[in-house]
Amino acid sequence: MAETKEVKKIATRESYGHALVELGKEHEDLVVLDADLAAATKTAMFKREFPERHVDCGIAECNMIGIAAGIAATGRVPFASSFAMFAAGRAFEQVRNSVGYPHLNVKIGATHAGISVGEDGATHQCNEDIALMRTIPGMVVINPSDDVEARAAVRAAYEYQGPVYLRFGRLAVPVINDRPDYRFELGKGIVLREGKDLTIFATGLEVSESLAAAELLAADGIQAKVVNIHTIKPLDEELVVAAAKETGKVVTVEEHSVIGGLGSAICDVLCEKCPTPVKKLGVQDVFGESGPAVKLLEKYRLDAKGIYQDIKAWL
Known part of the structure; x- marks a missing residue:
């Protein structure tokens, strides 16, 4: 750091x-x-x-x-x-x-x-x-x-x-994917960080925020696996189930309503194939408001600090 x-x-x-x-x-x-x-x-x-x-x-x-x-x-x-x-x-x-x-x-x-x-x-x-x-x-x-x-x-x-x-x-x-081994494959998630205590599935701009939140969690001795889900449909069900089995707890993070987005897609899979406790972080059934983008992400707890705090409270 x-x-x-x-x-x-x-x-x-x-x-x-x-x-x-x-x-x-x-x-x-x-x-x-x-x-x-x-x-x-x-x-x-x-x-x-x-x-x-x-x-x-x-x-x-x-x-x-x-x-x-x-x-x-x-x-x-x-x-x-x-x-x-x-x-x-x-x-x-x-x-x-x-x-x-x-x-x-x-x-x-x-x-x-x-x-x-x-x-x-x-x-x-x-x-x-x-x-x-x-x-x-x-x-x-x-x-x-x-x-x-x-x-x-x-x-x-x-x-x-x-x-x-x-x-x-x-x-x-x-820019977080600027590396020689990066490969985009439709319908395939990417493990960006290994961890044993929980899995964070993130999409869009929340991927970089989740990586930063994982750093904050690591300082507290909590090892979070971070997975980039760039394709929400078709979802990488195999990776979702494997990560849930490995860590036993799942957090989803999206700059989108917690209703019907990434969190819902992952819950659909896990409730059928691998029942796991899930915490959905995102826009909590409210409308947005006018303001500077960075300040809005902070207010709606979608920045690294907010993600870190909400995960800590949940754990």
């Missing part, structure tokens, strides 16, 4: 923009759509490089999903982009009926998810999108933890045949 090496921080929405440009150079069938938010979702990067393959649908997210479905039906690969609140929330019916039901090859790039949207407030802080997208049959749900993982996730989404929901954030987060 004495090391003071500066950690590089990048917002995963930036990673999304860069990944689209990289893929666009390799694949002429990739098309990007946005709903008048290209600057914020970072799809403007793709628009500059490939203006003929970028479609601004205006502030009409439901229509954008319908257009994406039509493009997918012609054999191209559309990435439809907007804020999570609009892509998953406003356009839910179109995602369900126009993309999910015919199982079309549409990728949904949802940025500005969770309370870390900050000052935009409760109406824009989507803490329900994972729950909504999980319920759609055949929908893959990915929530990357940093820049490296987000880029890999976009590539994996392109290569996968079928609908994919990708969740990105506004806030710059630490």
